Amino acid sequence: MNNKKQHYTTLIKTEAKRLGFLSCGISKATFLEEEAPRLEKWLNNNMHGEMRYMENHFDKRLDP
Incomplete structure (x- = not known):
C-alpha cells in the first residue's frame, strides 16, 4: 500500500x-459482478425494508 x-x-x-x-474495513470500489444477482434477488424479495435508496440506486451500488 502506498x-x-x-x-x-x-x-x-x-x-x-x-x-x-467496533471495527472498520476499507475495500476497493469495483463492480460487484458476482454479487449482482444476489442483490437483485434480495431487493425483489423486499429484504431492504424501508431503505429505498437501495432500490432507487441499484446501479450505483453495483458499480460505485
Missing part, C-alpha cells in the same frame, strides 16, 4: 474507533 493510501486508511480507522465503531 504512503497516501496508508495515511487515509489510518485516518479513517482512527476516527471510526474514536466514534465508537
Whole structure:
C-alpha cells in the first residue's frame, strides 16, 4: 500500500474507533459482478425494508 493510501486508511480507522465503531474495513470500489444477482434477488424479495435508496440506486451500488 502506498504512503497516501496508508495515511487515509489510518485516518479513517482512527476516527471510526474514536466514534465508537467496533471495527472498520476499507475495500476497493469495483463492480460487484458476482454479487449482482444476489442483490437483485434480495431487493425483489423486499429484504431492504424501508431503505429505498437501495432500490432507487441499484446501479450505483453495483458499480460505485
